[in-house]
Amino acid sequence: MVSEIVENQVDTTQLIAQSVRELSERLIRPNVRQWDEEQHFPADLFRHLGEQGLLGMLVPTEYGGTGLGYREYVTAIAELARVDGSVGLSMAAHNSLCTNHILLFGNETQKQTYLPRLATGEWIGAWGLTEPNTGSDAGNMRTTAVRVGDEWVLNGAKNFITHGKTGHVAVVIARTGEPNTSRNATAFIVERGTPGFQGGRKEDKLGMRASETAEMLFEDCRIPDSQRLGEVGDGFVQSLKVLDGGRISIAALSLGIAQGAYEAALQYAQERRQFGQPIASFQAIAFKLADLATDIEASRLLTFQAADLKDQGKTTTKESAMAKLFASETAVKVANEAVQIFGGYGYVKDFPVEKFYRDAKLCTIGEGTSEIQKLVISRQILK
Amino acid sequence: MKILVCVTSVPDTTTKITFTDNNTKFNKAGVQFITGPYDDYALARAVELKEKLGGTVTVLNVGEADTEPVIRKCLAIGADDAIRVNADPTDAFFVAEQIAAIAKENKYDLILMGRESIDYNGGQVHGIVGELLGMPSISPVMQLDIDGDTARIVREIEGGKESLEAKLPLVLGCQEPIAEWKIPNMRGIMTARTKPLKVVEPTSKDTLTNVSGYELPAPRGNVKMIPADQVETLIQLLRTEAKVI
Numbered sequence: 156m157v158s159e160i161v162e163n164q165v166d167t168t169q170l171i172a173q174s175v176r177e178l179s180e181r182l183i184r185p186n187v188r189q190w191d192e193e194q195h196f197p198a199d200l201f202r203h204l205g206e207q208g209l210l211g212m213l214v215p216t217e218y219g220g221t222g223l224g225y226r227e228y229v230t231a232i233a234e235l236a237r238v239d240g241s242v243g244l245s246m247a248a249h250n251s252l253c254t255n256h257i258l259l260f261g262n263e264t265q266k267q268t269y270l271p272r273l274a275t276g277e278w279i280g281a282w283g284l285t286e287p288n289t290g291s292d293a294g295n296m297r298t299t300a301v302r303v304g305d306e307w308v309l310n311g312a313k314n315f316i317t318h319g320k321t322g323h324v325a326v327v328i329a330r331t332g333e334p335n336t337s338r339n340a341t342a343f344i345v346e347r348g349t350p351g352f353q354g355g356r357k358e359d360k361l362g363m364r365a366s367e368t369a370e371m372l373f374e375d376c377r378i379p380d381s382q383r384l385g386e387v388g389d390g391f392v393q394s395l396k397v398l399d400g401g402r403i404s405i406a407a408l409s410l411g412i413a414q415g416a417y418e419a420a421l422q423y424a425q426e427r428r429q430f431g432q433p434i435a436s437f438q439a440i441a442f443k444l445a446d447l448a449t450d451i452e453a454s455r456l457l458t459f460q461a462a463d464l465k466d467q468g469k470t471t472t473k474e475s476a477m478a479k480l481f482a483s484e485t486a487v488k489v490a491n492e493a494v495q496i497f498g499g500y501g502y503v504k505d506f507p508v509e510k511f512y513r514d515a516k517l518c519t520i521g522e523g524t525s526e527i528q529k530l531v532i533s534r535q536i537l538k
Numbered sequence: 539m540k541i542l543v544c545v546t547s548v549p550d551t552t553t554k555i556t557f558t559d560n561n562t563k564f565n566k567a568g569v570q571f572i573t574g575p576y577d578d579y580a581l582a583r584a585v586e587l588k589e590k591l592g593g594t595v596t597v598l599n600v601g602e603a604d605t606e607p608v609i610r611k612c613l614a615i616g617a618d619d620a621i622r623v624n625a626d627p628t629d630a631f632f633v634a635e636q637i638a639a640i641a642k643e644n645k646y647d648l649i650l651m652g653r654e655s656i657d658y659n660g661g662q663v664h665g666i667v668g669e670l671l672g673m674p675s676i677s678p679v680m681q682l683d684i685d686g687d688t689a690r691i692v693r694e695i696e697g698g699k700e701s702l703e704a705k706l707p708l709v710l711g712c713q714e715p716i717a718e719w720k721i722p723n724m725r726g727i728m729t730a731r732t733k734p735l736k737v738v739e740p741t742s743k744d745t746l747t748n749v750s751g752y753e754l755p756a757p758r759g760n761v762k763m764i765p766a767d768q769v770e771t772l773i774q775l776l777r778t779e780a781k782v783i
Contacts, residue, residue, distance in 0.1 A: 167727050170610060174722045181721070208724030221724040 168230050171223075175234035178207060179242075187239045190365035191510055194357070196321060197365060198279070200242065201249075205276015209235075210249055213400075214258055219271035225400070225462035229407035233458075236411025237418070240514035241365035243411055244521075247404035248317035248366075249273070253280025256326045256342065256397045260385040265344060269324060281322030283313035283371050284394055291527050293328070293340070293391060298373060300329035300341060305380050307343060309373040312355065315521075319369030320354030323347050327371070328390045338388030343378055351376030362513030399472055401522045402479040403465060406458040409482035409518040413451050413489040416511035420444065420493035423506075440496060447489045454482035473535035480528035483518035490515040539593030539684065541584045542644070544637050544651035544663070545612055546574035546627070547605035551656065561751045564657075573608050576652025580710075582717035583682055584650055585616035591684060594618045596644070600627045600636045606735070613730035614722035620733070625740040629747045632740075634666035639741045641671055646707060648689070653678035653711040664711035674704055677711025 182200060190197055204210050212228045214220020228250065236243030254273045257265055272278040289296045298311025309329055313319070324346050332339030345352050355370025385393055421444060424435035434440045457478040464471045490511040494501035501508045519525045549555070550570040558565045573581070584595045597617040599605050602624065609620045623636040641649055649671075654661035661677070668675025680699070681692035684706075691702045694713070722730070764772045776783045 167731060169607065170614060170722065170727050170730075171724065173607075173611065174614070174727065178721050181719070206723065207721070212724065221728065223724060223728070227724075 168226055171227050172230050172234055174207075175209070175231045176237070178203075179235055179238040183235070183238045183242055187365075187507070187510070188504065190239070190241065192364075192504075194359065194364045196245070196318075196367040197242070198321065201245070201279060202276050204246060205274070209246060210276040211254065211270065211274020212250055213255060214270050214274040218258075218266055218274060220274040224466040225403060226459065226466055229403060229410075229458055229462045232404055232407040233411035233414065236408045237415040239365065240408060240412045240415075240511070240517070241363045243408045244363050244517065245317060245366040247401070247408055248282065249280050251401040251404040252282030252317075252397060253322070253324065253326050255400055256282060256384065256393065257344065259396065260342065260389070260393050261344075264381070265384070269344065273324070278323035279318050279321060281316050281318040281325040281371065282397075283316050283319070283325055283327040285313060285315045287312060287314050291524065293394070295334050296328070296330050296340065298327070298329045300331050300343060302331075302380075303377075306377045307380065307383065309343070309345070309351070309376040309378065311373050313371040313373075314355075315358065315368055316371050318367055319371045320357055321367055322354075325352075325371060326384065327373070328394055329373075331387055331390070338391070340390035340394075341387050342384035342390040342393055344382045344384060345373075345376065345378055349376055349378060361516060362510065363517045395472075398522055399470075399475045400465060402475040402528075403458065403461045403471070405518055405522045406454070406461065406475070406478035406482040409479070409486035409515070410451070410454045410458050412511055412515050412518065413447075413454060413482070413486040416486075416490045416493040416508055416515070417444075417447050417451055419507050419511070420447070420489075420496040423500075424496055434496070443492055443496065447492055450485045451489065454478070454485045457481050473532055476523070476528040476531040476535075479518075479523070480525055480532065483515075484525060486515040486518050539587060539591045539648070540644070540646045541587065541593065541595045541648045541650060542598055542637075542641060542646040543577070543581045543584045543595060543612070543617065544598045544600075544649065544667075545577040545581065545608065546652065546655040546657070547571045547599060547601050547608040548574045548655055548657040551575070555754060557752050561753070562749050564752070571605070571608060573611060574652045574655050574657075576654060576656070576711075576713050578652075578719065579714050579716050580650040580652055580712035581612055581615055581617065582720045583712060584648070585720065586717050587648075587682075587684060588616070593647075596621060596646075598623070598637060598640055600625055600633045600740075602626055609735060610730055611722055613733045613735070614726040615720045616726065618733065620735045622735060622737050623740050624737050625743065628745050630660045630662040631666055631746055632744075634663045634670060635742070636740055637663070637667050638670035640738070641667070648684075648706060649709045650712055651710075653713045661711070664709050668709040671707075671709065673707050673709060675709040675711070676702065676704065678713040679710045680713055680716055682710065682712070682716055 208221040211220030212223045216222045232243050232247050257269050273280050286296050300307045300309050327345050328340050328342050331341040351374050353372050355372045357369040424440050425433050427434045461471050461474040461478040493508040494512050497508050500506045550572050553569050556565040588595050595617045597612040597620040600623040627633045664675045664677050678694050680694050683690045687706050689704050693700050
């Protein structure tokens with residue numbers, strides 16, 4: 156016998172995609188409709204995602220994460236979202252926003268304290284920037300943090316926060332300077348159970364209904380200075396960096412939703428017969444499918460380009476925004492056309508595409524609207 | 539405990555089956571291959587036994603280089619190392635010969651595999667391996683516990699179950715619910731990259747059987763709806779057309 160030892164130094168992305176797809180098909184797909192109708196946030200599933208290593212994908216192994224890169228991370232998000240956008244969204248928000256903010260800007264004690272719990276799914280993370288009156292205009296935020304001795308006193312409200320009620324810990328950006336001045340915001344880590352901090356109203360949403368979106372309320376919430384992330388005044392700059400990565404994850408979320416809607420439409424178009432033949436044999440439907448497949452492929456290339464640049468340590472402000480803009484608009488278009496291909500059956504809940512249609516719309520809004528992405532891109536190309 | 543788990547690389551269960559070469563070869567183009575589902579259960583139990591009793595799990599596949607993604611997944615699930623016999627698995631005897639050759643070299647306590655592959659569904663390999671190695675072969679095993687050098691086994695029989703005890707070493711064909719289904723986690727996938735995969739050449743390349751042709755079942759006909767008040771028509775059609783009564 157001739158033998159040789161071959162080390163399996165191959166691209167692991169394919170195996171990650173397969174594993175997350177298998178998990179999604181077994182544990183998520185059977186529950187999608189019920190979770191959507193009941194607006195149920197599947198906390199048990201999240202503990203399982205933690206065990207699988209999906210909640211600390213970007214966190215180095217010394218902090219209990221899996222130490223993977225953005226390429227692997229976006230692969231996993233897209234596979235989850237292909238089955239249920241809500242799960243993809245919650246997983247992305249947990250990884251990219253709360254966990255990543257602490258990873259990027261936390262001191263060693265903060266990293267040691269929070270990252271292992273977040274990476275294993277023992278704790279779910281939230282991230283609070285948006286407020287009722289300031290979405291994209293974050294410089295004008297009303298939530299304030301005032302220093303009193305060795306403590307900070309937080310007052311105000313954040314809304315549209317993923318895991319705002321059930322999150323065990325939140326990174327909160329509060330104004331520490333005058334409105335509309337530079338460097339006027341600072342980031343803090345606030346644990347659930349801290350007096351003066353509570354979850355508020357849970358939103359009743361159009362889509363992404365299994366992902367919890369809620370208010371976070373602060374009323375004379377006192378936290379020690381040791382919970383401050385980075386320097387006073389750096390909160391907004393930190394947030395923009397966190398969002399650069401976050402936008403890649405929303406691009407991946409969009410890609411997964413588009414893929415799920417497209418696969419459903421592709422299958423249906425080949426099975427549904429009218430006038431004695433599958434509707435896919437009509438050019439009107441076949442060309443629609445060709446357009447959708449092409450747009451999805453373009454989304455995939457933009458998303459993976461941004462991920463690869465991020466993995467190389469490069470600034471991805473423009474590429475992240477481009478990927479998020481194109482992939483999210485594509486998700487809305489694909490879901491819309493998928494409903495059209497399904498016809499009347501696309502409009503009822505017995506088939507999956509109406510949910511993709513509702514879920515997709517979040518992607519052009521969350522973590523910066525399409526209009527804000529264009530602002531970001533134009534500032535990058537006109538500077 | 540030294541365990542060998544033999545796995546197959548088979549078309550995904552949703553594959554649309556087509557043939558080439560005048561219907562003598564399965565058309566692999568565009569097909570997603572997976573680990574045989576029964577083999578997955580065998581591997582999952584092997585990993586559970588290793589965690590409980592210590593030892594090693596080696597994965598063995600008889601297949602060409604394109605089966606390596608399936609092998610890598612097995613390493614990610616928890617096998618320690620893998621062997622690929624570099625050959626097209628032409629028939630059950632050929633595959634069993636290769637497994638037996640590896641087993642003779644390495645002296646395993648347990649040789650586990652699925653009760654059958656889900657492509658050609660021969661269900662013979664475990665029996666032939668047992669014969670070639672001179673050890674008992676038991677299938678389909680749905681429960682397996684090890685107590686010292688004794689295996690306590692429950693196997694499915696027509697309409698019921700049979701409980702058995704047998705001394706190691708053994709060859710077992712496995713099925714659910716022998717273990718909890720395992721999906722590789724991220725850490726497993728990363729560690730699998732550096733686990734050894736040994737490629738060996740087959741003991742012989744003789745082909746003992748040749749496939750003359752494959753045939754798919756006839757496409758299902760259209761459903762004929764008979765109104766509830768026309769029972770006689772229904773009975774007549776069941777007699778003359780469906781010929782089932």
